[in-house]
Amino acid sequence: MTGPGAQDLLERAAESAAMTAAAHAAAGGQGSLLVFEGEAGIGKTRLLLEARAISADAGFRIARARASELERDLAFGVTRQLFEPLLRAGCDAGPDSPWEGSAAQAREVFTAADPAAPVGDFAVLHGLFWLTVNVGHDRPLALLIDDLQWCDTQSLEFLVYLLARIDELPLLIVATMRTGETVAAEPLLRQIATDPSAKVYRPKPLSDRAVTQLLRHELSSDVHREFALACHQATGGNPLLLRELARTLTEEEFTASAVDAGKVADLEPRAISRIVRTRLARVPLESVSLAKAVAILGDRADLAIAARLAGQEFTTALESTAPLERTGFIGTEQTDSRVRLTFTHPLVRTAVYNMMTLAERAGAHRRAAELMSAAGSDPERVAAHLLRTPPAHDAAVVEALRSAAASARAHGAPAGAYTYLRRALDESSAGEERLALLSEAGQAALLVDLGVAVSLLRQAYESASLPRLKAMIGYSLGAALLYTVRTSEAKKILMESAELTPKSETELLRHIQSYILNIPVVESGRHEDIEKLLTDLRRLPPEGRVGSRLLDCIIAYHDMMRSDPRAGSRALRGLSDGVLVRHANGESPMVCGWITLLAAEKPQVSTSLEAAIKQAHRHGSLRDATVASLFRGADYLQQGFLDDAVVMLREAVRTGKSANAVIALPIARSYLAEALLEQGSAQEAASVLTEEDANEKALAPAYFFARTQSPVLLHTGDAQHAFESAVACGRCCEGFGITNPSLVPWRSDAVWSLHVLGRGEEARAYAGEELELARRWGSPRALGRALRSMATATPKEGMEFLEEAVEVLKQSNANLEKAKALAEYGAALRRAGRRQASRKPLHEALDLASRCGALPLVKRVRAELAAAGGQPRRTAVTGPESLTPSERRVAELAAEGATNRHIAQTLFVTPKTIELHLSNVYRKLGNVTRGELSEALAVPARRRAPH
Template sequence: MTDARFPGLLEREVESTAIQDAVKAASQGHSGLLLVEGPAGIGKTRLLRVARAAADELGLNVARAVGSELERDFAFGVVRQLFEPLLARTEHSEQDALWEGPASQAQEIFTTTTGLTAGDFAVLHGLYWLTANTSHNRPLVVVVDDLQWCDIPSLRYLVYLLPRIEDLSLLIVIALRTGETPTDALLLQQITANPVVQVLRPRPLSALATALLLDRALPGRVEQDFAAACHEAAGGNPLLLCELARTIVADGLETSTASATRVADLGPRAVDQLVAARLARLPQECIALARAVAVLGGHTDLTLAAALGGHDLTTALEAAAGLERAGILHVRYHDGLLTLSFVHPLIRTAVYGSENLADRATAHLRAARLLADAGATPERIAAHLLRVTPTGDGDTVAMLRAAAAQASRRGSPQAAVTYLERALHEPPSDTELSATLLEAGQIAEAVDNDAAVRYLRQALALTADPLSRAEIARLLGQLFLLLGQFEKAAAVWSEALAELPPGQEDLARRLHAGLINLGVLAPGLAHLRAKASQLRDLPFHDSLGGRELVGLIACWEACRGEPMAIGHAHAALSDDILITQAPGGSALPGAYFALVPADDAAVIQSIETAIAQAYRRGAVRDLVPALAYRALARLRRGDLAAAEADARECETAIDSSAMAVARPFLGPFLAHILLEQGRTAEAEAALTWMGLPDPLPPNGPLFFYLEAQARLLRTQGHLRHALHTALAAGDRFAALDGSNPAICGWRTEAAQCLHILDRADEARALAAEELTFARRWGAPWALGRALRVNGLVAAKDDGLEFLREAVKVLENSSARLEHAKALAHLGAALRRAGHRRDASPHLRQALDLATRCGASPLAEFARDELKAAGGRPRRPELTGPGSLTFSESRIAELAAGGATNRQIAQDLYVTVKTVEVHLSAVYRKLGITSRAQLPAALRSPRPANAPSRSVGAR
């Protein structure tokens, strides 16, 4: 019935045991997530105390927090509750270890100083490493009550943490009240539906447990019928039973069978009614203090509550003692202060609701002023101002704008927008209105593009200065572009250009760059593409705008297959100015759009720099395009595992943000990666994930989708549908003046379908046309692919020559996977021509390359052809430096240079466990047993002669 160590718990043995087992497992280095779920008053908070007590008993680190209705808009409120006490009790000399590495990115949350603005992603990554550092030497138990009221940034921290929890010595125990509207239902679902979660649902107390509880709570003997009446009235809810017991005592009701019928009259009364009735019997000083604490929320300083309640300290202390005796408040010392808190959130709700709306608003305004006088942070003050009736007060506007600035610096745009929306309702004065709208529009871009457009349009209408109007218009046009409203973007940018005073070369180029980008995306804006032809004759302007313009011109030229795009793209990337000053714009991915299909050797380094910068800044908008293009570059190089890792991380970032505009790029890239691995169903899911309507919209780079869909259909054997889709991709690409097969190889896709359908002449005509364009562009991947497909569809003798040329073009290129395809098809063609001896070396090399790339279908094809040629497939090279994947090689080089696993994980933005898994594979492939052997093994053409083993050393 009860646990001896926790005598207050009735019928909670199963839940208590599960919690204690999880804490014990955490003490041994195992991670986990426990969710205690149920209605208000069912005993969730008591069970969380079991977790804390068990953790304290085992000497674990414990961090605790409680979600609050009042503070659900307070950015990182729950995170601060968790970590501020931990940081406070950590010796100053040891705090540096907690902030080591990327953890420092989260310091802004816990300070009141102004620093560099950190994007939300950087802050979340910093919090992950703060958690990792905190649990590094001693396991950590994180306990969060009332998760349904947790602020959004703290919820996002938990969501970010869960996929990485396996790497930490961490147990998370959370309580969730059912039947409430949560702060963010989607984020909450991502936590509660996580595969690692273990759900505990305490049941209502039985009649026997109810009788035991009443025996403890009520004086005298409780007769059976009376206990049964109480059980029915409370429905087995422990909190309601306790409140019912207190009301019985306060009313002087006898606990006999004769009084059982009177209990039924109390039963329908909810907790708030029972508390209100009990509160009404207390002195007025108690009522005033209880309401002050209800307004202030959390652990309230007695001094502040006394001031808000209108009492001196002596009177307030006496009132607090009376409220504690009545079972309404706890009076405790917290961080050296005498603090007041409610015994249960339902009690706080009851007291808060006992005051009318007008009086509550007045109390929140007084609370805000008291906190301001006490030097509280703007966000703490703003939590109260959100509940104050707008009156046009300038001080309120100023404080809300300050809170928004603080929230934005701390990586919480959601909270910042909430504060600015409230400021706009005040409203600001005429002189402040435009600036406030601009702030709201700029910050809302990270949260709600539609809202951002609304704010920026209002700001533009209120702004007279041409330069300011042009800058607002530039931001507004970018939002229209992200929303797919290309005509509106073109109109706002064109109008801004027309109004721009002479001499504004940088801003003019930025606006022109945006218009060219629209021309590349929208078939109906051909006049903007024509303008690109004129603008590329302008001299290069050494500015941000100059780089943006030349970057988008390079994108346009690449679509057309003009080799000069490569030089323009390099000019755009010069000095990394686009990366540092405009990482979220279109010019940077525009330059990558040109260079990745050109097999450019330098583009990977630029993308790596952009990714590192995006992680430091923490902006998802910066990270997504860089990850997507690195995935494509790795696909073209044949590093399928690393390409998929980038694509999956990019997919997660898109799903957690408002970056739907990136889906038309990433979905097809991921589909191609999966098709190369033979994972057809997953490739189909990747295209479905894009969420495209039927029929397809007219705008956007949907030729990527159609080309990938055509390939998928051909793989599935739906040849006529595949052909139709490939031709549709060509129509889409041609409508944007596109002809470059390195960007959209629709002709070779259609040619392969036609070839299988025995429409040989049509297949050869399309393949030949593709080859002409590929020779003009000149990049090995596209040229090798075009040559290979020409070899497949050509007449018998001509086919061998095309395939030999494909192998030659690709053999010294970075396009390993396409080289493997050319080798395999050359070998197969030689075998069919009767040259079996000549075929075998090509097929063996193809098999080895395909295996190293992870291209299972190609490896199987090469193996079957090799057997048919009479060759014996040797085991592909799975050892030595040449067998390492891109990711394994990079981690091995860092480890050989002396970096620890934690340092590598921090540098590469992965978990320590990921590093350990990769190093295990490296040790096995190189045949070594220690880090000291890595430098020599990486230089050796053959594996070292030593037994292999798995590694997990830090």
């Protein structure tokens, strides 16, 4: 095997074995991440070299990157390092182009993007994911990243996105991370290191024995034990310090004898800066100046620019590289007809960088920015230097930083845009320019840090004088305040903004009003002024524009909360034609429209949510993707497709964490816990609920995440606390004015808890209330559940209520609720002595429960069938109607001739997921082949006869 010699991997057998095993697994399609964490010089980079050798021997395509302090604000800087050499190498053309399909969304990461058409951060992450898949489609891929602690935020977000899917990819990621560094992206680093697919190794210092072995190799001589012990004590067993010490020992003509052991401590081997200064003192001044220029410019510095920064002719600089290479500090490479210089270790760069004073460094960075700008460098690379200069109220610097912010936005990097604009604010003075910067920075911060966004937008709001401009800023500020549940402030700002809006600006006014009406959704209590506004706005004729549609959605939500059956039609009007999906995807008033349609069981909600997911993947942000996945998962759950629901809700939780979507996360976890409970994973359901932190609970409307706690507690056998939890949820609903049992069915949860506790009279009261409200609202699922609850509370009349529940749900798509009603009805018939009559509804219940994947219900129905003298089928139902929505879409696309990779890109999943879906499809359709899918999908369901 090629690569580092054995002396470079002393006492690293466990780490080497882990890399070999991970490479083998990745070659088989199960990827993983290995992280080597430790102090500087402990040998992490050497392990990365070994990973490269192992991957090369296994036939991997290899991409490498090294993060640096200078470029940690450069959007997707590490991602570019990884993929640009591969793209330059020629895999950018032909039928297997890496840009095939969704990967094209990531092109702007590697090119000069159009600021007028920015791509959402989630769309870019999704595109990068498919770029990764495409690059590795014909052979496994290894991504090797050094110094992850300095990685830019956007590349870390990309790693998080990859890790959520890595176990289905032929991908090996190996990264190193230095301890003891203060990093701004610590939450992302922690998320990466604690991911289930990640394994973290912490290489230990070398032992006395290994130190002796290394010194023998470096010094090419025998080493006395006392001398080796002195070196071990001086370096702490740090391999880098040992090598530098050995080099110094050679230069100072020391012998490795016991006599010289006492002199080792005098060399101060831990001070890398001292070693660097000592060696640089022996090279020409031109070489020192060039080294400082490279320290300013960072890794892979262009020699031509480094020469100008050092004040040298190119030929002089080229001659100056040789002495630097001899020191072992700097290496050179030639790419694209350019000579590039890189320090051999970040510690060396830091030492050279620190040889300059603060004033020298600031001046050099400003000069570097000028040189790079003149050379046509990426605006963000230019800005990376400007970030390291003190403010000087320079208009040119402000313009350069704004240009970099526009570039970052176009690349789908809102955090980068915010960073550049925040620095531009320090550079600007008062006046219109500063007002514009405050507004721009505040808008960028809306997707990065809502607290910062509020601060910046408030300054802009207070500085603005023109009514229309002030109203526009107030709209954004009010939304940010609302998202952070500072509702009284939000109300004040939004009301003021509505008053300031010119009468001709109807569209802006409708946007503002939609957010005013959103306030009672997140804050309980009476809002008489908003109620009056709501009454007035209900009378507005439909206008068809975005603002009017947002109003329709939020008004519909208010009507739905009060069980007004007209709410569904208004929500449909707001969400029709996909206008909001294209222009306001994920905005809070729009989301309220989805929730209303779900409560009303309108099938159009599925179409709207699918379009929203597609829009988020192609153009949208992490926030857009989170809310669309969340409510598509809720839709699947409501229809009873539990497997699809769990997949979608897990995705919502993952993207919600990346987006810091503190309002959406507890809601997603609540629905996920409910789906898991129905699947029979009660322990995991309880665990999912406990993941909510205090901040999330403080921001999200409590009635959403409280709704699942009672069923989970009841399942664990704690009926008393389950009842108390249901009642507490009810009190919360009352505070918000929510009566609709389709939104939060807390009364029926109370009924089932009271039934277990033997408190029948209380149960009947709650059941009666819910049934009355459900009849008023009229959706089959809510009414069927209320009737089932009433049957539990009134056993004598239970058969009548269950018959009605079965009839009500007959045409509903709420398959799980339908299965529960059939199961209860069949059980009631059996208990009444009508065993034969009970078998038909029980068989139907079993079929439906099996399709839903509701294992506890399947088990319960099987027991009832056995007690009724029936023969429960031992195999699942088959045929087209047994397919879940995801399986059917996969089957239809495969039947049309699409490849697995094309299907995966169309449905926003991995190719391996498509393989699993197709395996289920073939089995459910009677072990058909791919070529027989069209015919099989057209055949009515082939039910197997009961055994």
